[in-house]
Amino acid sequence: MMTFYEMVQRNFHRAADVLGISDDFRVVLLRPRRQLIVSVPVRMDDGRYCVFEGYRVNHCVVRGPAKGGIRFHPSVTLDEVRALATLMTWKCAVLDLPFGGGKGGVAVDTKTLSTRELEALTRRYATEISILIGPDTDIPAPDMYTDERVMAWIMDTYSEHHGHQVLGVVTGKPISIGGSEGRLDATARGLVLALEAASRRLRIPLVDARVAVQGFGNAGRTVSHILAKEVGAKIVAVSDSQGGTYCAKGLDVSAVERQKDEEGTVLGAAGGDRITNEDLLGLDVDILIPAAMEHSITAENADRIRARVIAEAANGPTDIEADPILSHNGKIVIPDILASAGGVTVSYFEWVQNHQGLRWEPSEVKRRLKKKMEDAFTDVYEVARRNSGDMRLAAYVLAVSRVSEAYRIRGLYP
Numbered sequence: 001m002m003t004f005y006e007m008v009q010r011n012f013h014r015a016a017d018v019l020g021i022s023d024d025f026r027v028v029l030l031r032p033r034r035q036l037i038v039s040v041p042v043r044m045d046d047g048r049y050c051v052f053e054g055y056r057v058n059h060c061v062v063r064g065p066a067k068g069g070i071r072f073h074p075s076v077t078l079d080e081v082r083a084l085a086t087l088m089t090w091k092c093a094v095l096d097l098p099f100g101g102g103k104g105g106v107a108v109d110t111k112t113l114s115t116r117e118l119e120a121l122t123r124r125y126a127t128e129i130s131i132l133i134g135p136d137t138d139i140p141a142p143d144m145y146t147d148e149r150v151m152a153w154i155m156d157t158y159s160e161h162h163g164h165q166v167l168g169v170v171t172g173k174p175i176s177i178g179g180s181e182g183r184l185d186a187t188a189r190g191l192v193l194a195l196e197a198a199s200r201r202l203r204i205p206l207v208d209a210r211v212a213v214q215g216f217g218n219a220g221r222t223v224s225h226i227l228a229k230e231v232g233a234k235i236v237a238v239s240d241s242q243g244g245t246y247c248a249k250g251l252d253v254s255a256v257e258r259q260k261d262e263e264g265t266v267l268g269a270a271g272g273d274r275i276t277n278e279d280l281l282g283l284d285v286d287i288l289i290p291a292a293m294e295h296s297i298t299a300e301n302a303d304r305i306r307a308r309v310i311a312e313a314a315n316g317p318t319d320i321e322a323d324p325i326l327s328h329n330g331k332i333v334i335p336d337i338l339a340s341a342g343g344v345t346v347s348y349f350e351w352v353q354n355h356q357g358l359r360w361e362p363s364e365v366k367r368r369l370k371k372k373m374e375d376a377f378t379d380v381y382e383v384a385r386r387n388s389g390d391m392r393l394a395a396y397v398l399a400v401s402r403v404s405e406a407y408r409i410r411g412l413y414p
């Protein structure tokens with residue numbers, strides 16, 4: 001099986017073929033600018049020392065500082081972080097944000113750590129990667145198993161090193177210390193805006209649409225909530241790492257959220273049938289939203305997908321071998337670098353507010369997010385219409401053309 005990083009590179013080459021980019025220049029565009037591996041020693045509560053491995057990669061900074069989340073997960077590797085950093089370059093370019101791509105991670109199972117251990121790990125990791133991060137160089141944000149509390153610790157650690165507060169070094173902070181209104185639900189809201197744009201163009205109604213959501217964290221939970229409560233869609237299935245719950249008539253999303261908070265899983269929640277993550281992918285639904293990890297939709301299961309639209313909240317959920325199967329079966333894929341870009345877009349708004357010492361009202365953030373997502377959707381849709389109709393290829397073509405143009409205009413130093 002192709003690795004996640006190989007897949008990201010393959011998608012780039014498909015776009016580079018369309019754009020006629022030479023082999024030597026492809027290497028310039030693809031090779032990460034900086035890749036840092038760090039050891040993160042932590043004194044555990046029982047007195048033992050434990051050393052975790054962490055990474056921070058800046059893929060490209062030609063359109064602006066590197067931007068991208070930090071993931072704490074046992075399966076994090078340098079290769080995965082490289083892939084995610086590369087995706088961030090294209091995602092920021094699709095949204096036309098003045099950022100390049102970065103990503104970080106630590107190989108750790110946060111469920112086994114106390115709060116004190118998590119804080120120690122975060123602060124030491126922030127210290128180790130402080131040779132890269134900064135408000136004008138590389139700006140982290142939350143990703144899997146990191147949240148606004150982790151961002152607050154990173155901002156505080158960096159600020160203590162510098163002897164003064166540096167708000168713009170991370171985004172996704174709590175609002176009380178420089179976070180933006182609308183950041184917490186931005187990824188989900190951005191995805192819903194992309195779905196609404198698709199629904200208008202393709203005449204697929206969202207009211208009463210049957211939706212299955214894989215992953216019930218920041219992205220998946222919030223998207224389920226907004227689609228059910230604000231849009232009027234029917235969330236028929238959700239899942240997390242332990243499995244899921246299914247009700248053909250539609251789940252009571254508030255009841256699912258309560259069980260997740262109280263019992264830590266959505267398995268069988270809201271009186272639904274217990275299902276596996278594999279079952280969820282094959283359900284008879286209109287919209288499928290993968291919001292967990294990469295390698296979720298594969299060559300083995302793609303043929304079983306019955307949803308007409310697949311909106312990727314997760315980064316890299318679809319294997320490259322699965323894409324032609326989905327396309328052959330007439331599925332519409334709204335790709336990750338477009339569909340899940342709401343988070344980085346409001347991160348950009350947070351960074352702008354931090355730089356200007358301003359605080360925007362929630363309505364201002366929502367208005368700007370709507371414009372950004374709708375413009376990006378239109379840009380991608382128009383490229384897709386002129387080519388094969390493949391939205392992933394179109395998003396990559398748009399992104400790679402913007403990044404290569406910036407390279408050409410700046411020239412190569414020295």
Ligand code: NAD
Nearest residue numbers: 143144145187215216217218219240241292314315340343
């Ligand atoms: P999170 O840690 O808040 O939630 C992850 C969820 O996925 C949890 O419910 C977990 O139980 C579930 N999960 C983990 N492994 C699973 C598996 N094998 N099968 C099914 N469910 C599984 O993370 P998040 O921030 O919601 O991120 C989820 C995805 O969205 C990631 O791919 C991330 O890169 C992407 N993403 C997140 C943001 C953001 O702003 N948080 C922005 C863009 C993209």
